[in-house]
Amino acid sequence: MFDVHAIRKEFPILSREVNGYSLVYLDNAATSQKPQQVIDAIVDYYSNYNANIHRGVHSLSQEATDAYEAARKKIQAHFSVKHSHEVILTPGTTHGINLVANGFSSLLKEGDEIIVSALEHHSNIVPWQMLCERTGAILKVIPIDEDGVLKMDAFDTLLSKKTKLVFVNHISNALGTINPIKYIIDEAHKYDAAVLIDGAQACSHIKPNLAALDCDFYVTSAHKMCGPTGVGMLYGKEEWLEKLPPYQGGGEMIAEVSFEKTTYAGLPHKFEAGTPNICGGIAFGVAIDYLNNIGFDAIAAHEEKLLKYATKKLLAIDGLKIYGTGTQKTSVISFNIEGIHPYDIGTIVDKLGIAVRTGHHCAQPIMNFFNIPGTVRASFAFYNTMEEVDKLVSAVERAKMMLQ
Amino acid sequence: MTIEQIQEELIDEFSMFDDWMQRYEYMIDLGKSLPLIDEAKKTDDKLIKGCQSKVWLDAGLNGEKVNFKADSDAIITKGIIAILIRVFDDQAPEDILSAKMDFIDEIGLKEHLSPTRANGLVSMVKQLKLYALGYQAQLNS
Ligand SMILES: Cc1ncc(COP(=O)(O)O)c(C=O)c1O
Numbered sequence: 028m029f030d031v032h033a034i035r036k037e038f039p040i041l042s043r044e045v046n047g048y049s050l051v052y053l054d055n056a057a058t059s060q061k062p063q064q065v066i067d068a069i070v071d072y073y074s075n076y077n078a079n080i081h082r083g084v085h086s087l088s089q090e091a092t093d094a095y096e097a098a099r100k101k102i103q104a105h106f107s108v109k110h111s112h113e114v115i116l117t118p119g120t121t122h123g124i125n126l127v128a129n130g131f132s133s134l135l136k137e138g139d140e141i142i143v144s145a146l147e148h149h150s151n152i153v154p155w156q157m158l159c160e161r162t163g164a165i166l167k168v169i170p171i172d173e174d175g176v177l178k179m180d181a182f183d184t185l186l187s188k189k190t191k192l193v194f195v196n197h198i199s200n201a202l203g204t205i206n207p208i209k210y211i212i213d214e215a216h217k218y219d220a221a222v223l224i225d226g227a228q229a230c231s232h233i234k235p236n237l238a239a240l241d242c243d244f245y246v247t248s249a250h251k252m253c254g255p256t257g258v259g260m261l262y263g264k265e266e267w268l269e270k271l272p273p274y275q276g277g278g279e280m281i282a283e284v285s286f287e288k289t290t291y292a293g294l295p296h297k298f299e300a301g302t303p304n305i306c307g308g309i310a311f312g313v314a315i316d317y318l319n320n321i322g323f324d325a326i327a328a329h330e331e332k333l334l335k336y337a338t339k340k341l342l343a344i345d346g347l348k349i350y351g352t353g354t355q356k357t358s359v360i361s362f363n364i365e366g367i368h369p370y371d372i373g374t375i376v377d378k379l380g381i382a383v384r385t386g387h388h389c390a391q392p393i394m395n396f397f398n399i400p401g402t403v404r405a406s407f408a409f410y411n412t413m414e415e416v417d418k419l420v421s422a423v424e425r426a427k428m429m430l431q
Numbered sequence: 432m433t434i435e436q437i438q439e440e441l442i443d444e445f446s447m448f449d450d451w452m453q454r455y456e457y458m459i460d461l462g463k464s465l466p467l468i469d470e471a472k473k474t475d476d477k478l479i480k481g482c483q484s485k486v487w488l489d490a491g492l493n494g495e496k497v498n499f500k501a502d503s504d505a506i507i508t509k510g511i512i513a514i515l516i517r518v519f520d521d522q523a524p525e526d527i528l529s530a531k532m533d534f535i536d537e538i539g540l541k542e543h544l545s546p547t548r549a550n551g552l553v554s555m556v557k558q559l560k561l562y563a564l565g566y567q568a569q570l571n572s
Contacts, residue, residue, distance in 0.1 A: 046451075368505035370484045375507075378451055386483050400504065401483065429456060430506055 029325040034410050037062040041410065048380025051415045056200050056359055056406035057384055058250045059231055061314075065253060068313040072306040080305055081279060081296075095305050098312030099295075102260055105315045106245070107236040112294040113268065115261040116308050120227040121150040123246035123261035124194075126298060127223055128154035130271030131192060137163030141192040142185050142220075144169040144177055144206065145396065146199040149389040151225045155194060164191070171396060175202040176353035179210065190220040197229035201390040201404070202351025203359025205229075212242050221267060227251055231408065232330060232357045234323045243267050249307065254314035258307030261298070268294050275300040326409040330358040333407040337416045344424060350393075350402055358407035361388070364423070367430050369403045375426035376403075381419055434526055437518050438534040445538035454539050455507065462509030465516065468500045479554050484508045486555060490562040496521045497566050499559065511543060511552055519559050524567035528560055 035041050038060045043050050052060060072094075078087040080095050096111075103111045117123045135141075135158070143155055145168050159166050167190075169182045177195070193215040198205050212222045223244035226235060231252045237245055244267065248259040263271070273280055273291055277300035282290040291297045318326070337360055341347055346365035363369055373385030386401040387394045394401055405419055432440070448454045468477065468489050477487040484505030491498050499516045503509045518534075519527050535541065535552070543552045 368484055368508075370505045371507045375455070378455070400485070429452070429459065 029321065029329060031329065031410065031412055034321065035412075037064070038410055039063060039066070045380045045382070046378055051381040051411075051418050053405040053407060053411065053415070053419060054382045054384050055231070055408040055411075056203075056228060056251075056388075056404065058256065059253050059408055060410070061253055061255070062317050064317050065255065065310050065314050068310045069255065069306055072309055077306070079302055091305055094309045095303070098308045101312040101315055105234065105319070106260070106262060107238045108262055109238060110265060113262055113265055115263065115268070115295045115298045116303055116311075117246075117259045117261045117298075118257050118304065119248040119250070119259035120225060120246045123244075123259060124150055124223070124225065125154045126261060126274040127244050127246075127263070127271070128158045129274050131158055132161050133272055134270065135162040135164045135191055138189065139164040139191045140167055140185075140187065140189040141165070141194070142167045142169060142182070142190060142215075143193075144195040145171045145392055146175070146177060146202065146204060146206065147194070147196055147390065147392070148200050148225065148227070149391070150227075151194055151196060152392070155192075168392075169195070171393070174353045175199070175204050175351040175393070176355075177204075177206055179207060182211065183214065186214060186218055186220070188218060190215065190218050193220050193222045194225065195222075196225040196227070197235065198226075198232065198357055199351070199390070199393075200228045200359075201388040201393050201402070202361050203228075203356040203406070204351050204353050205355040205357060207355075208242070209240060212240060216241070228357070228359075231318075232323075232327065234319075237262055249311040249314060252314055253317055254311040255304075255307045258304045258311050260311075265294065268298070273297050273300070277301045279303070321409065329409050330407055333411055333413070333416060334358040334360070336413055337405065337407065337419065340416060340420045341423065344420070344427065346427075347423075350397055350399075359404060360406075361402040361404045363399060363402050364427055367427065369399075369401045371430050372403045372423060372426045375429060376419070376422040379418075379422040379425070381422050383419075434518055434522055434530045441514065441517070442534055442537045448539075451539065455510075458510035458514065458540075459506055460510075461513040461517070462503075462506055462511075465502065465509055465513045466500045466520075468502045472500075473502065479551060479558050483551075486512065486551065488512070488555065488558050488562075490559075490566070492566050492569065493521070495523055495570060497524055497527060497563055499562070508551075511540070512555060514538075514540075515552075515555055515559060519563075524563040524570065527563035528567065532556060 040060050076090045078091040080092040099114050100111050103114050141164055167185045169177050195206050208224055215222045221243040224242045226245050226247040230247045243264050245262040250256040280292050280297050280300040282292050350361045369385040384404045468487050473487045477489050479486040484503050486503045488501045499520050501512045
């Protein structure tokens with residue numbers, strides 16, 4: 028049985044106070060909080076078996092290597108990946124995207140086209156712009172409608188024989204829109220274009236089945252799914268990972284080195300130069316177990332309730348407008364109140380112990396589309412409660428009274 | 432009044448309030464009395480970088496004193512600038528340059544002093560002082 032109050036007890040930070048109020052943490056789209064199990068795994072690693080991996084013959088190194096590789100297998104199983112060497116452990120989403128963008132430098136030529144969506148995080152825009160600058164490829168953008176939903180008819184017309192790559196996020200961080208990625212992947216494949224899905228916002232809400240999705244690359248960050256910062260996954264289909272050149276050179280990623288010639292290690296090590304975030308990788312695996320123990324169906328059901336309730340209560344506030352009003356969305360509410368700057372609302376509600384994000388959420392093109400400086404974004408996780416929604420709503424009402 | 436006297440006066444005024452709500456409400460009121468910049472002068476070169484809200488700051492020399500005008504699209508930010516302008520407006524460049532900022536802490540707005548704070552109070556102070564530096568050079572030449 029899903030018991031939100033029991034779950035909250037597993038997150039030490041949720042019982043702290045901020046500015047004299049009990050913390051109401053509604054900035055989960057930026058990063059999630061960590062359960063005791065994950066914190067314990069980190070302490071356990073450094074207390075009991077910290078050693079460098081893949082190279083030592085001594086027992087400690089073997090233990091650490093086994094735990095790290097077991098985590099990779101756990102991640103593989105969780106995301107329904109065919110081979111464990113298709114799971115590259117990275118420092119996070121941004122790194123994974125840059126790794127792929129860099130790799131494609133040698134595979135693209137002038138006039139090739141790459142398609143991104145208007146809903147992207149800056150992490151999924153800037154690396155591709157840099158790639159275009161290096162190769163002469165052209166960036167095309169799938170537009171959005173007033174609900175913050177991608178226009179699929181426009182996507183259809185953007186696709187052509189020239190399309191080599193398509194990049195979209197699974198779920199928009201600024202608005203919470205769930206994108207029709209299965210359709211995008213299947214259509215792009217008709218033109219032999221590779222598809223990268225940015226799953227940074229998705230994996231705390233849903234459990235993607237990458238075998239069924241059939242995308243070519245999928246990237247995500249552990250810190251958004253109850254794991255630590257500085258670690259994430261890049262999934263790539265074997266044939267693509269073989270084709271891409273290494274991203275960074277160094278230890279771990281080589282087979283043989285001499286000054287005349289170096290040969291690279293096989294997958295996944297070819298893309299994992301240097302000592303990795305060993306502890307982070309292991310704790311990522313623990314976070315995945317934690318989420319699966321609660322169950323993604325239970326998580327989705329609870330978050331859906333929070334979203335519905337919060338949407339209804341917030342919309343009852345006079346002058347409040349929600350951005351991102353498509354039917355397919357996760358528990359993210361991006362809003363403004365007429366005549367009030369989002370920064371002002373964020374400042375007042377913070378004084379009341381409520382953590383929300385204000386600003387452009389690293390997605391300036393979306394803000395430009397709606398012609399707003401930014402929004403207030405409340406993003407809910409499975410450990411948030413209906414009472415916390417009530418606190419948010421009354422804090423926003425109080426802010427409105429002070430600011431208008 | 433000297434900069435220090437004005438700062439003392441502000442500390443006095445803010446000491447009347449017992450909670451943050453009252454302080455913020457007062458600050459918001461101060462923001463409403465801000466000497467605004469003409470719309471035509473709200474150009475990009477007057478924009479202060481490093482703020483989540485937009486902040487425009489303009490200055491001019493009046494005899495040997497510097498005058499400031501400013502505006503922002505966020506009302507709390509406007510209040511903060513109003514406080515800064517009250518302190519620095521109509522002062523000599525060297526006094527502006529040597530002024531201490533401890534009073535911000537004493538009026539209970541310490542949280543705005545962090546350099547990473549999105550409202551950019553620190554950027555505003557830097558910009559005020561940059562203007563003062565420019566006018567000081569102009570007056571000395
Ligand atoms: C959709 C999306 N993509 C990419 C990122 C970047 O993730 P990271 O900072 O963990 O690399 C984020 C994080 O906010 C995100 O929401």
